[in-house]
Amino acid sequence: MVNGLKVEDRLEGASNFTSWKFRVLIALEENDLLQFVEEKDLSEPKDQAEKLQFKKNSIKVKKNLIDSVKDHLVPLISKMTTARDMFKTLEGLYEINNTSRTLALRQQLHQVKMAKEETVISFFMKISELRDQLSAIGDQVVDKDLVMLGIKWPSSFLGAIYSKYQWEIQVAQV
Incomplete structure (x- = not known):
């Protein structure tokens, strides 16, 4: 992390928060800088040389955090x-154990349907997201x-696949 994360590993939002957090914490631990994000009351040392090193490390961690997020998130942490x-x-922002959020996402997952014009890949991408x-x-x-999502509703995945490829399935049965 001292050199920053790869562009593709930068925090985008909830979809990659868990992996981003893991990478950031491991990188900070590797460089003995974990205390800058974990300790609540981190006190500045009294010794002048240690104080200078403390400030440098603090700035290094802040810079690396800024470099590890996408541009749309920088204003949230810049102040x-x-x-x-x-x-x-x-x-x-992203590690919420909010019951209503969980229920809303579960409901979306169980109500996902594949549109007739939708490709199988885009349908699987919706489910994956x-x-x-x-x-x-x-x-x-x-x-x-x-x-079970594919089996439960005929109008979802299996139903859409059947209606899309019904002709080919009937020909194959003959």
Whole structure:
């Protein structure tokens, strides 16, 4: 992290928050800088040399946090004075264990339907995005639930596949 994260690993939002947080914490730990985001009352040392090193490390962590997020998130953390405040702001924004958010995402997942003009890939992408958003807030979706989505509603995946390829299926049966 001292050199920053790869562009594709930067925080975009809830969809990649969990993996971003893991990468950031490991990088900070590797460089002995974890205390700048974890410790609530981090006190500045009295010794002048240690004080200078403390300030350099503090600035390094803040810079790396800014470099590790996409541009649309920078204004959210730019007014924070400490690295811990920056990190906690992002954590509070995307690591919500909000029951209503979980229920809303679960409802969206169970109501997802495949439109007739929609491709299979885009339908799976919708499901994957919802699964990732649920995963980011700590609600894991098991594979069995995803399979049941396709079977449960005829107008969803299997129904759409059947209606889209009905002619080919009938020819194959002959």
